[in-house]
Amino acid sequence: MSTVRGARERARVEVTAAIKDEARRSLAAEGAAKLSLRAVARELGMVSSALYRYFPSRNDLLTALIIDAYDSLGAAAEDADRTALAAGAPPRARWIAVCEAVRAWALAHPHEYALVYGSPVPGYSAPQDTIGPASRVANTLIGILRSAYAGHGLALPPLPAGLRREAGRMTSDFAEGLPPEVTAALVAAWAQLVGLVSLELFGQYERVVEERAAFFAHAAGQLAHGVGLPAA
Amino acid sequence: MSTVRGARERARVEVTAAIKDEARRSLAAEGAAKLSLRAVARELGMVSSALYRYFPSRNDLLTALIIDAYDSLGAAAEDADRTALAAGAPPRARWIAVCEAVRAWALAHPHEYALVYGSPVPGYSAPQDTIGPASRVANTLIGILRSAYAGHGLALPPLPAGLRREAGRMTSDFAEGLPPEVTAALVAAWAQLVGLVSLELFGQYERVVEERAAFFAHAAGQLAHGVGLPAA
DNA sequence: TGTACATCAGTGAACGCGCGTTCACTGATGTAC
DNA sequence: TGTACATCAGTGAACGCGCGTTCACTGATGTAC
Numbered sequence: 001m002s003t004v005r006g007a008r009e010r011a012r013v014e015v016t017a018a019i020k021d022e023a024r025r026s027l028a029a030e031g032a033a034k035l036s037l038r039a040v041a042r043e044l045g046m047v048s049s050a051l052y053r054y055f056p057s058r059n060d061l062l063t064a065l066i067i068d069a070y071d072s073l074g075a076a077a078e079d080a081d082r083t084a085l086a087a088g089a090p091p092r093a094r095w096i097a098v099c100e101a102v103r104a105w106a107l108a109h110p111h112e113y114a115l116v117y118g119s120p121v122p123g124y125s126a127p128q129d130t131i132g133p134a135s136r137v138a139n140t141l142i143g144i145l146r147s148a149y150a151g152h153g154l155a156l157p158p159l160p161a162g163l164r165r166e167a168g169r170m171t172s173d174f175a176e177g178l179p180p181e182v183t184a185a186l187v188a189a190w191a192q193l194v195g196l197v198s199l200e201l202f203g204q205y206e207r208v209v210e211e212r213a214a215f216f217a218h219a220a221g222q223l224a225h226g227v228g229l230p231a232a
Numbered sequence: 233m234s235t236v237r238g239a240r241e242r243a244r245v246e247v248t249a250a251i252k253d254e255a256r257r258s259l260a261a262e263g264a265a266k267l268s269l270r271a272v273a274r275e276l277g278m279v280s281s282a283l284y285r286y287f288p289s290r291n292d293l294l295t296a297l298i299i300d301a302y303d304s305l306g307a308a309a310e311d312a313d314r315t316a317l318a319a320g321a322p323p324r325a326r327w328i329a330v331c332e333a334v335r336a337w338a339l340a341h342p343h344e345y346a347l348v349y350g351s352p353v354p355g356y357s358a359p360q361d362t363i364g365p366a367s368r369v370a371n372t373l374i375g376i377l378r379s380a381y382a383g384h385g386l387a388l389p390p391l392p393a394g395l396r397r398e399a400g401r402m403t404s405d406f407a408e409g410l411p412p413e414v415t416a417a418l419v420a421a422w423a424q425l426v427g428l429v430s431l432e433l434f435g436q437y438e439r440v441v442e443e444r445a446a447f448f449a450h451a452a453g454q455l456a457h458g459v460g461l462p463a464a
Numbered sequence: 465t466g467t468a469c470a471t472c473a474g475t476g477a478a479c480g481c482g483c484g485t486t487c488a489c490t491g492a493t494g495t496a497c
Numbered sequence: 498t499g500t501a502c503a504t505c506a507g508t509g510a511a512c513g514c515g516c517g518t519t520c521a522c523t524g525a526t527g528t529a530c
Contacts, residue, residue: 008493008505015506031354033265038483049485050507058484119350120434122263131439163450166443174440187441188428188451194436195427196420202352204426207363208406209419211398218395219420222458240472240526247473270516281518282474290517 016054018044020068023061027111032121035062059124062115066126067133069112074136076105081140091148092229098140099193099220106197113201117194135174138190142175145182145227154228156181185227192223248286250276252300255293259343264353267294291356294347298358299365301344306368308337313372323380324461330372331425331452338429345433349426367406370422374407377414377459386460388413414460421455428452 022040030036037058041048055061080101084094106113115121116134148154159167159181167180175183196219199205200212209215221231254272262268269290273280287293312333316326338345347353348366380386391399391413399412407415428451431437432444441447453463 006494011493011506029354031265031351033263034354036483037485047508048483049487049509052485053506114351117430117434117436119263119346122261122266126435160450160453162446163443166441166446169442170440184447184450185454187447188454191428191431191436191451192424193427194431195425196423198349198430199423199426202349203358204349204423208402209398210401211395214394214398215416215419218392218416219423221392222417222420226454226458238527243473243526268516269518279475280516281476281520284518285473 012054019051019054019061020064023065024112027065027115031111032062032115032118037061062121062124063127063129065112066115066130069109069116070130070133070136072109072112073102073105073116074133074140076101077137077140081144091144091151092224092231094144095141095224095227095229096217096220098137098144099223100217102137102193103197103200103216106201110201113197117198118202138174138186141186141190142178145175145186145229146177148229149178149182154179154182156185156228159184182228189223189227192226193220196220244286251283251286251293252296255297256344259297259347263343264294264347264350269293294353294356295359295361297344298348298362301341301348302362302365302368304341304344305334305337305348306365306372308333309369309372313376323376323383324456324463326376327373327456327459327461328449328452330369330376331455332449334369334425335429335432335448338433342433345429349430350434370406370418373418373422374410377407377410377418377461380461381410381414386411386414388417388460391416417459421459424455424458425452 019040022043023035026035026039026043030039035058037051037055038048040061041051051061055064077098080097081094084097089097145154156179163184164180167184170187171178171180171183175186178186196216200209200216205212225231251272254275255267258267258271258275262271267290269283269287270280272293273283283293287296309330312329313326316329321329377386388411395416396412399416402419403410403412403415407418410418428448432441432448437444457463
């Protein structure tokens, strides 16, 4: 009953996937704001109204793409960490591996990256379902810092008075067990990581940075330093 | 001849400004991808074809908005630095003042910020004219580092071998006079600054960072540290 | 100062296009007896 | 195993909308003599 579904159910799964694949292709050509159900249907040889059997509206299709993008990016980050960990890498190397994985995924899926980390799509607001997938990358980074902290500890300067409460709240909200100054540094590093990737991807490195891989590797090392994972 | 223009010329300047103002308003409501000449014209009580007397196409209007946005942001950064300098602030305080000015401008003009630092508008590619205005913020930061370097110097660890050439090239391209490791750190800090502002603005701080001003101030201090401007 | 002409802002209609969504329908697949 | 009915994927037409851009035009402003 749960393994062998009927032809109807199997077809449904396949067509749903085909719609999302085609929508991702359309995303790449036109951007999220111009994602069009009719264009997707046309490309699939269906009539546009048929898509409504699969997604109740354009926004629901967008939501599905966003969740998939977060999940795909999150999986890439988790894989990179798992691989580094299996190779016996210390926390700093794991951190850098995850940063590199995020950048690599973004370069491979620029429009899905823009979908989640670019400017918001006008008229669209992400529903609750995106929250879980959205935090996978951050959780991976938190995991690395947790094990570093459990190992040799993380030495960071104390927080300014004005930020202690907020850092405490953030810690108990999503980074239980870390010292608050590490939590604060982590969030800042995460924002900075996204900044590095976004600027490269959105064309701001034009005429500025040429050797982008080397530059990113250096910056990722600085980020590691910023969260208390200094070199050597 | 150059001071008192005819009624025609004065009208042209005013209508051009009115069109851009209305377009900025429309930007805020719908986003850049949906910026519509017809909607702008409608709002101004003109007929849509009349706009073609002022901008040869939709893309040219977009370009004008982008240049204005870069200029407005650049002016905000420069003002902040001038003010800090006039108050006798040391380089680190000037750096932080400029970062704060960028954030404040972005919060005040979120859609213009998204226009220049958000995901690229599909089907639009920025022409040469945007390059100059685009670099005003970076140039302000470079100026601060130059005077810090001329003063007490800037102590940063040496660059990894793989980045020395690139850092040298960047230095001679746009930061003549700075040590290459400072140039590299500056570019990374600039990307990270944009990341901090973008994430806050694009809604990624939801459920994560609450006391955003305090958090940003702390992060800006870390950025200053990263370019060799440590506290006290 | 007055006249003839050139310039140009703004009009209104049109072209050709694409969009999201609804709805009554057909016909194939699945289910209960 | 066979029949009757329910479910549901996909169709095709339609609604009502908005878009960028072109074009021939009117009428006011500016310029040269």
